[in-house]
Amino acid sequence: MNGFSATRVLAVMIKEFKQLTRDRLTYAMMLAIPVVQLLLFGYAINSEPRHLPTALLVQEDSVFARSITAALKNSAYFDLVAQARTPAELDEMVRRGEVQFAITIPGDFTRRVARGDQAQILVDVDATDPSATGAAVAALAALPQQALANDLKGALAARGQAAPPFEVIVHRRYNPEAITAYNIVPGLLGIILSMTLVMMTALSVTREAERGTMESLLATPVEPIEVMAGKLAPYVFVGLIQTAIILLLARFLFDVPMMGGWLGLSLGVALFIVGSLALGFLMSTVARTQLQAMQMSMFYILPSILLSGFMFPFRGMPAWAQAIGEVVPVTHFLRVVRGALLKGQGIEDMWRELLALTAFVCVVTALAMARYRRTLD
Amino acid sequence: MTLAINVRGLNKSFGDKHVVQDVSLQVEEGKICGFLGPNGSGKTTTLRMLCGLLTPDSGAGTALGLDIITQANLIKRRAGYMTQKFSLYEDLTIEENLQFSARIHSLDRRKERVDQALERLGLIERRGQLAGSLSGGWKQRLALATATLHEPKLLLLDEPTAGVDPKARRTFWDEIHALSAEGLTVLVSTHYMDEAERCHEIAYISYGRLIARGTAQQVIESTHLITFNGEGPGIDRLSVEIGKLPGVDMAAPFGQSLHVSGVDRPALEAALAPYRRAPFKWTEVEPSLEDVFIRLMETSEDNFK
Numbered sequence: 276m277n278g279f280s281a282t283r284v285l286a287v288m289i290k291e292f293k294q295l296t297r298d299r300l301t302y303a304m305m306l307a308i309p310v311v312q313l314l315l316f317g318y319a320i321n322s323e324p325r326h327l328p329t330a331l332l333v334q335e336d337s338v339f340a341r342s343i344t345a346a347l348k349n350s351a352y353f354d355l356v357a358q359a360r361t362p363a364e365l366d367e368m369v370r371r372g373e374v375q376f377a378i379t380i381p382g383d384f385t386r387r388v389a390r391g392d393q394a395q396i397l398v399d400v401d402a403t404d405p406s407a408t409g410a411a412v413a414a415l416a417a418l419p420q421q422a423l424a425n426d427l428k429g430a431l432a433a434r435g436q437a438a439p440p441f442e443v444i445v446h447r448r449y450n451p452e453a454i455t456a457y458n459i460v461p462g463l464l465g466i467i468l469s470m471t472l473v474m475m476t477a478l479s480v481t482r483e484a485e486r487g488t489m490e491s492l493l494a495t496p497v498e499p500i501e502v503m504a505g506k507l508a509p510y511v512f513v514g515l516i517q518t519a520i521i522l523l524l525a526r527f528l529f530d531v532p533m534m535g536g537w538l539g540l541s542l543g544v545a546l547f548i549v550g551s552l553a554l555g556f557l558m559s560t561v562a563r564t565q566l567q568a569m570q571m572s573m574f575y576i577l578p579s580i581l582l583s584g585f586m587f588p589f590r591g592m593p594a595w596a597q598a599i600g601e602v603v604p605v606t607h608f609l610r611v612v613r614g615a616l617l618k619g620q621g622i623e624d625m626w627r628e629l630l631a632l633t634a635f636v637c638v639v640t641a642l643a644m645a646r647y648r649r650t651l652d
Numbered sequence: 653m654t655l656a657i658n659v660r661g662l663n664k665s666f667g668d669k670h671v672v673q674d675v676s677l678q679v680e681e682g683k684i685c686g687f688l689g690p691n692g693s694g695k696t697t698t699l700r701m702l703c704g705l706l707t708p709d710s711g712a713g714t715a716l717g718l719d720i721i722t723q724a725n726l727i728k729r730r731a732g733y734m735t736q737k738f739s740l741y742e743d744l745t746i747e748e749n750l751q752f753s754a755r756i757h758s759l760d761r762r763k764e765r766v767d768q769a770l771e772r773l774g775l776i777e778r779r780g781q782l783a784g785s786l787s788g789g790w791k792q793r794l795a796l797a798t799a800t801l802h803e804p805k806l807l808l809l810d811e812p813t814a815g816v817d818p819k820a821r822r823t824f825w826d827e828i829h830a831l832s833a834e835g836l837t838v839l840v841s842t843h844y845m846d847e848a849e850r851c852h853e854i855a856y857i858s859y860g861r862l863i864a865r866g867t868a869q870q871v872i873e874s875t876h877l878i879t880f881n882g883e884g885p886g887i888d889r890l891s892v893e894i895g896k897l898p899g900v901d902m903a904a905p906f907g908q909s910l911h912v913s914g915v916d917r918p919a920l921e922a923a924l925a926p927y928r929r930a931p932f933k934w935t936e937v938e939p940s941l942e943d944v945f946i947r948l949m950e951t952s953e954d955n956f957k
C-alpha cells in the first residue's frame with residue numbers, strides 16, 4: 276500500500292483543471308447550460324395531483340366537525356394523515372412539509388353556523404408547488420357545503436337553502452401568489468447540477484481509457500481514491516459556480532424569495548455536488564467508452580427529471596413512482612432547496628434529506644472504489 | 653549478481669487466446685535486455701505484467717526484488733514504463749506533462765528536475781507547446797523523458813524508438829547505455845535489428861513463448877543456421893526461385909546481394925550448386941540477427957500450426 280498522498284491528489288487535480296480550461300467549448304457549455312435552461316423552463320407543466328397529505332385540527336366535538344372529517348376522508352384529493360392537537364403542532368406539520376394541507380375547524384363553528392354569524396373553516400396550504408395544490412384548493416371550497424348539506428337540514432334547514440352558512444378561508448403559505456417559477460427555479464438547480472456534473476466525471480475516466488492515457492496513469496503509484504479526489508475537485512468548483520449563477524438569476528430575474536436556511540442549503544449543495552460527481556465517476560468505472568458513459572448519465576437524468584418532484588408534483592405521483600423517486604438523489608436535494616429558499620427551513624427541519632444525501636455520497640463513493648480497476652485486465 | 657527481473661511461468665490469456673505462455677525471464681541488474689518478437693507475439697502483454705498493469709493468470713516472480721503480484725504498487729514507484737502507444741496528455745503542454753509526472757511521483761525539487769529534463773530534451777523553448785502537436789518522434793522522446801523523470805531503477809520500454817530518426821535513436825541509445833552503467837536495468841522491446849545488437853542480451857518471444865535467450869552471438873549460434881551470401885548482377889531477382897528449393901529455409905535479397913540460409917549443410921550446398929557459376933559469387937557468412945529472427949519466426953509458426 277502507498278497510503279494517501281495529497282501531492283498525488285494535487286497532481287491529478289491540477290491536470291484536470293488545466294484540461295478543463297483548455298477545453299473551451301465544454302467550459303462554456305457548463306456555464307451556459309444553467310442560464311439557458313433556466314430561461315427555457317419559465318413555465319411549469321400543470322397537473323392535478325390527488326391524495327395530498329392533510330392534517331386536521333378539530334377544536335370542537337360536533338356533528339359538523341365529524342361530517343367534515345368524513346367528507347375529507349372520502350375525497351380523492353386529501354389523505355387525512357394526522358390529527359393535530361394544537362394550532363402550533365399543526366403549523367409545525369406544514370413547515371416540516373409533512374402535510375400539504377392543514378385544516379382547522381374552530382371551537383365556535385357550530386355556534387356561529389347556528390347563529391348565521393360568519394362561520395369559518397381555516398385552511399393553510401403549503402403552496403410552494405402551486406401546480407400541486409391548485410385543483411385541491413378548488414375542490415376544498417365546495418367540499419364542506421356538500422358535506423354539510425344533510426346535517427344542515429332539520430333545525431337549520433331554512434338557512435341551508437339560503438347563502439352558505441360558513442366560508443372556507445384559504446391561506447396559501449410560502450408562495451401566496453402561486454407563482455410556478457418559485458417552485459421550478461429552485462428545482463432547476465438540482466436538475467442542472469445533475470445533468471452537467473454527472474456527465475462531466477462520467478466522461479473523464481472513460482476519456483483516459485479511450486485516449487490510452489489510462490495506461491500511463493495506472494503505471495504510476497497513484498491510488499484510486501487519489502484519482503477520484505483529484506478528478507472531482509475541479510468540478511466541485513464548477514458546480515459551485517453554476518449554483519451561484521442559478522441562485523442569482525433566480526433572485527434577480529424570477530424574484531424567487533429567499534427565506535434563509537443558508538447553512539442547510541450550503542450543506543445540501545455541497546453534498547449533492549460531490550454525490551453527483553462521484554456518481555459520474557462510478558459510471559465511468561462501468562462504461563467502456565465515452566458514448567456508453569454519456570448514455571448512462573442520460574439514463575440517470577430521466578428519473579431525476581420525471582420522478583423527483585421537479586416535473587410533476589411528487590405527491591401527485593402513484594405510489595410506485597414515489598417509491599422510485601425516494602431513491603433518486605435529486606428528490607431529496609429538491610426538498611432541501613425548496614425548503615430552505617421558500618420556507619426558510621433550518622437543518623432541524625431537513626436533516627432527513629441531508630442524511631439521505633450523505634448516504635448517497637458514501638454509497639456511491641464506496642461503489643466507485645470497489646469498481647475502479649487498478650489494472651488493464 | 654542481483655536479478656532486477658526474475659519471473660517464472662507467466663501465463664496470460666484474453667478470452668480463449670493464450671497470449672503469453674510460460675514465459676520465464678531473468679535480467680541482471682544494470683543490463684539492457686532487448687525484447688524481440690513478431691507483431692502480436694505478447695511483448696506488450698509481458699511488459700504490462702511486469703509493471704503491474706496486468707495480472708498474470710499464473711506464474712510468479714519479482715521485479716526489483718518486489719513481488720509482481722502483491723507489491724505492484726511499490727514496483728510502480730521504482731520502475732518507469734513507456735507505453736507503445738503514446739499515452740501522455742495531448743491537451744497538456746510538454747512542461748505540464750513533466751510536472752504531472754513529477755507530482756504524481758511526489759518528487760522533490762520538481763521545478764529543477766522538470767527544467768533539467770526539458771534541457772536534455774532540447775525542448776526548453778517549446779515547453780509551452782501542447783504535447784499533442786508534437787511530431788511522432790518528439791512524442792517518443794518526451795514520453796521517455798517522462799518515464800525516467802523519477803529516476804527509476806528499472807525501465808520497461810515498449811518500442812521506444814518507433815518512428816524516431818537515426819540521430820535521435822543514436823542519442824537515445826547512448827543515454828540508455830549511460831544510465832545502465834549507473835545501474836539502471838532496461839527491458840526494451842524493439843523491431844530494429846541494430847538496436848537488438850546494442851543490447852547486452854536479447855530475449856526472443858514468438859506466439860507467446862520465449863524461444864531464444866542470450867547474447868546476440870549466442871542466439872545466432874543457437875539456431876545453427878548456415879548462411880551464404882551471393883553476389884552478382886541480377887542475383888536479387890532469384891530470391892523467390894531459390895527460396896523454393898529443398899534445403900533452403902529462406903532467401904532474402906539485401907540490396908545487390910542475396911542471403912540464402914538453411915540448417916542442413918549438404919542440402920543447402922546441393923540446392924546452391926546450380927547457381928555456383930559466373931557471374932555469381934558465393935561466400936559463407938555469419939548469419940545476421942535478421943536472418944536468425946526470420947528463421948525463428950518461420951519455425952515457430954510451423955510449431956504453432
Ligand SMILES: Nc1ncnc2c1ncn2[C@@H]1O[C@H](COP(=O)(O)OP(=O)(O)OP(=O)(O)O)[C@@H](O)[C@H]1O
Nearest residue numbers: 666669671689690691692693694695696697698736
Ligand atoms: N486487452 C486485450 N484483449 C484481448 N486481446 C488482447 C489484449 N491485449 C492484447 N491482446 C492480444 O494479445 C496478443 C499479443 O499482443 P501484444 O500487444 O502483447 O503483442 P506485441 O508483441 O506487443 O505486438 P506488437 O509488436 O505488434 O506491439 C495479440 O494477439 C493481441 O491481439
Ligand SMILES: [Mg+2]
Nearest residue numbers: 695696736810
Ligand atoms: Mg506491443
